[in-house]
Amino acid sequence: MTKELKQTNIGQQQGFNALKRTEMLQAMSKQKLDLIVIGGGITGAGIALDAQSRGLRTALIDMQDFAAGTSSRSTKLVHGGLRYLKQLDVKVVAEVGKERAIVYENGPHVTTPEWMLLPFYKGGTFGKLSTSLGLRVYDFLAGVKRSERRKMFRPEETLSHEPLLKKKDLKGGGYYVEYRTDDARLTIEVMKKAVELGALAVNYAKVEELLVENGKLVGVRVVDQIGGGVSGETSEKASEKKSYSLYASKIVNAAGPWVDTLREMDRSKHGKTLHLTKGVHLVFDQSKFPLRQAIYFDTPDGRMVFAIPRDGKTYIGTTDTNYKGDIANPRITEADRAYVLRAANEMFPSLGLTEADVESSWTGLRPLIHQEGKDPSEISRRDEIFVSDSGLISMAGGKLTGYRKMAESVVDKIAAMLLAEGKVSAALPPSRTRTLPISGGDVGGSAKLAPFLRGKASQGLRLGLTEAEAALLARRYGSNVDAVFELLEQHRAEAAQRGMPAAVLAALVYAIECEMVVKPADFFIRRTGALFFDISWAKQWKAPAIAFMAERFGWDEAQTAAYTAELEQLLHEAVNPLEA
Numbered sequence: 001m002t003k004e005l006k007q008t009n010i011g012q013q014q015g016f017n018a019l020k021r022t023e024m025l026q027a028m029s030k031q032k033l034d035l036i037v038i039g040g041g042i043t044g045a046g047i048a049l050d051a052q053s054r055g056l057r058t059a060l061i062d063m064q065d066f067a068a069g070t071s072s073r074s075t076k077l078v079h080g081g082l083r084y085l086k087q088l089d090v091k092v093v094a095e096v097g098k099e100r101a102i103v104y105e106n107g108p109h110v111t112t113p114e115w116m117l118l119p120f121y122k123g124g125t126f127g128k129l130s131t132s133l134g135l136r137v138y139d140f141l142a143g144v145k146r147s148e149r150r151k152m153f154r155p156e157e158t159l160s161h162e163p164l165l166k167k168k169d170l171k172g173g174g175y176y177v178e179y180r181t182d183d184a185r186l187t188i189e190v191m192k193k194a195v196e197l198g199a200l201a202v203n204y205a206k207v208e209e210l211l212v213e214n215g216k217l218v219g220v221r222v223v224d225q226i227g228g229g230v231s232g233e234t235s236e237k238a239s240e241k242k243s244y245s246l247y248a249s250k251i252v253n254a255a256g257p258w259v260d261t262l263r264e265m266d267r268s269k270h271g272k273t274l275h276l277t278k279g280v281h282l283v284f285d286q287s288k289f290p291l292r293q294a295i296y297f298d299t300p301d302g303r304m305v306f307a308i309p310r311d312g313k314t315y316i317g318t319t320d321t322n323y324k325g326d327i328a329n330p331r332i333t334e335a336d337r338a339y340v341l342r343a344a345n346e347m348f349p350s351l352g353l354t355e356a357d358v359e360s361s362w363t364g365l366r367p368l369i370h371q372e373g374k375d376p377s378e379i380s381r382r383d384e385i386f387v388s389d390s391g392l393i394s395m396a397g398g399k400l401t402g403y404r405k406m407a408e409s410v411v412d413k414i415a416a417m418l419l420a421e422g423k424v425s426a427a428l429p430p431s432r433t434r435t436l437p438i439s440g441g442d443v444g445g446s447a448k449l450a451p452f453l454r455g456k457a458s459q460g461l462r463l464g465l466t467e468a469e470a471a472l473l474a475r476r477y478g479s480n481v482d483a484v485f486e487l488l489e490q491h492r493a494e495a496a497q498r499g500m501p502a503a504v505l506a507a508l509v510y511a512i513e514c515e516m517v518v519k520p521a522d523f524f525i526r527r528t529g530a531l532f533f534d535i536s537w538a539k540q541w542k543a544p545a546i547a548f549m550a551e552r553f554g555w556d557e558a559q560t561a562a563y564t565a566e567l568e569q570l571l572h573e574a575v576n577p578l579e580a
Contacts, residue, residue: 067184074364453475
């Protein structure tokens with residue numbers, strides 16, 4: 001059994017301890033809250049942070065793990081939406097383009113600038129004039145800083161930046177900046193910041209009933225999907241799924257693809273509804289796909305696709321197709337894989353990529369607002385707020401980049417409603433999140449990130465880490481890395497006894513005690529990204545990690561077997577598509 005993390009400069013993260021989930025649910029049920037947020041993706045996390053930072057007593061629940069849906073399965077870009085300019089969706093480009101810099105400055109350890117190359121070809125969607133003009137308008141609308149404004153390349157310059165590109169009919173390229181992120185970790189860091197400020201957040205807590213009095217929504221009944229058993233309870237007690245009634249002045253439905261499910265429960269699903277589309281990404285090792293420059297290109301059928309190098313891998317996507325299947329577990333199909341492979345081989349013909357080269361993949365859903373007669377790629381990514389007769393506030397549409405502004409808008413609305421209803425004595429202060437660093441983001445802004453990372457990597461080396469381990473931990477955890485280093489010292493001997501690197505055990509303990517990891521899949525997918533970008537690492541350390549978690553949480557053999565099987569299935573699905 002491990003010791004619990006001592007008080008550190010992030011001591012409040014103990015409020016995000018998986019071993020205290022039951023206590024948190026009990027705390028939620030024993031007080032009248034100002035706000036309940038249903039949904040632990042980036043939208044819900046952003047709302048919780050904005051609300052709590054303005055003084056609202058906020059609780060957040062999700063029936064799965066945080067970021068388990070769309071918020072861990074995106075293209076992993078905080079981007080300005082250049083392709084929306086093609087659709088003349090100027091408002092979206094202007095709004096989210098300007099948000100990129102804010103997201104970056106508030107959490108530079110999880111978001112980083114990425115120069116993107118847009119090649120254009122004879123007969124393609126883009127030409128030299130349209131690309132140059134489009135990128136210039138994009139720079140203006142998105143408020144791009146001078147050092148990141150677009151450049152135009154001749155064919156030879158384009159190929160010098162990425163020799164793998166198709167050479168035939170190449171006319172040149174546009175060069176501009178996007179921002180690459182770890183979408184799941186961004187979500188977790190936003191959530192952690194909300195918790196540090198006093199919010200209560202619990203995963204695997206499903207809303208089973210909306211509580212209504214006199215026709216108005218007053219709360220929710222949630223059921224803990226894990227049951228007991230997180231702290232050594234007996235198997236019989238662990239199998240129980242406890243129910244909690246939570247009450248709040250306002251309730252926000254930020255459930256992503258499940259927004260309409262809750263609206264149906266509220267009997268308010270009418271008018272505008274969700275339109276789910278599916279996007280898949282394939283991951284290749286750099287030995288198979290040695291891309292050195294991020295590329296944004298159009299396919300023969302008019303879709304736009306990204307190919308992006310990351311941590312010794314290259315990932316490429318995405319598709320955009322209508323989806324009607326299992327919302328909780330969308331799967332890549334053979335047709336999806338074939339489509340992305342064709343696109344990759346068309347643009348990078350020297351590679352000759354095959355199904356056998358695919359190392360991992362992921363599939364995500366976009367919860368868009370339905371627009372009659374439009375194809376998936378044509379549907380606007382704008383967000384909207386729906387308020388039902390019962391008072392349920394639903395947040396629909398939107399995109400990762402705009403999460404902070406979306407949260408600000410919905411909390412502004414909630415603040416006005418509370419004031420009008422006399423539920424607060426004075427107007428709430430304006431949003432603070434524009435300049436509020438997220439958890440791990442206290443590094444002095446983007447300008448001071450590089451020296452911060454160098455310093456922490458050096459500290460890691462002195463603690464006995466390899467250069468790669470130290471750099472990875474510093475980048476992943478940002479200003480929270482000191483807590484991980486402390487755990488490294490505490491658990492060094494135990495790690496050796498378990499036959500696992502101290503860095504792996506320290507990250508796992510931190511994930512349990514400070515990032516509410518409940519299941520092995522939470523750790524290997526959403527806290528580390530390993531299942532996508534280092535699947536061999538996930539396979540190598542899954543057994544000792546599960547063994548440690550079983551002891552720490554007090555799982556019996558059946559629970560351990562179930563969580564092991566779940567992770568094994570996810571590892572299988574990452575490389576094995578559904579048959580057509």
